[in-house]
Amino acid sequence: MKILGWNCRSMFSPTAVRELLELQGRTKADVIFLLESHLNKYKADEVRRVLNFDSMFVVESDGWAGGLVLFYHKINKVVLNYVSDNFIDILFMNEDIVQWRFTGFYGRPSWSERSLSWDDIRNLHCKGKHPWVVLGDFNEILLSSEKEGGNAIPNAMMRDFRNCLQEMYWQSLHLEERRN
Template identity: 40%
Template sequence: MQDRRSPLRGDLASARAVRALLEIQRREKPEVFFLSETHLDKATAEKLKRSSGGLLLIWKKEVSVQCQGVSRYYVDVTKEEEEEWRLTVIYGEPRWEHKHLTYEAMRSLHSGSDLPWLMLGDFNEILFHREKEGGRARSQAQLQAFQNSLMDCGLVDIGFIGDNFTWQRGWIRERLDRGVANTQWNLLFPSAQLKNGEMVKSDHRPLVVETDGT
């Protein structure tokens, strides 16, 4: 059976991190691999598949992927299987005063296509108060801004298997990384599962999506 797994999220700041990512690659055998905050220089990144700033998307040569657009916040592609669908990998603006730029980018992407759509990565924001433990609480206005952006894009959280929190620094834990999809994508892949993997040389967990749920 074709492997349809896409592990996401990583950090290439050190050789130890690279080895950890290679271990994830060997274990999961992904078709598509997304890294954010790569810290790769431009020349190195250009030798790989598709990059934008600190974002890097890599895929197997036998996989049919067409790049639709890149920005500082996302890489947007279409993937052809039995039916064409859309994948947007994202790294959200970490600063509250600039988060509206991420949400504007999401809304702009939504207006450009009606394909089955999966968006995932590090949104750098939580949806609900229960997705944060320790540290200063988010305001309801912050949560509502994120919730509104997903609603406007017709995207809903696809759930997860594993630990509730995907990011940890000291005693603060948050669910910053997630997958969201539109109704068409959920109908196309009704058995899809997202797993919050184990933290390996990073303060984020890798996300692993299996579209066939096996």
């Protein structure tokens, strides 16, 4: 399965749609997750048709910012699990059995709300026992060496993100130990 994630920062321009079509032509993605799409359901449906997908989940933009869209094909047997302004969480099914889980995630851009993003990740992690893939823009980095130019990121911000990921890692290990 191929999944394409793109922080497109608006799909209103014909150039953005052309670029997405080109990416889809090269990757042949089975699922496309767009962040900051700035789309409503009507416009997202137009893009869906252009890309030849038959299904989608949309978190509408406020018109100026945000917006998430996940395009997929019905043959993939996808079920919407959870949704918010910052993520779309789906389950991939085989018959009536969950095979794995995917979350398209967009971290809150405001530093004052960043911890809410980590709360979202923690809550999503606790609500599933299946293999899980998270893709998106967390609006955070793990290490200062990942950033070039601009203002420095406070160490506390990066530490909170690292702590969140480490917590989930250790919880996953303990869950795996209990299963065996």
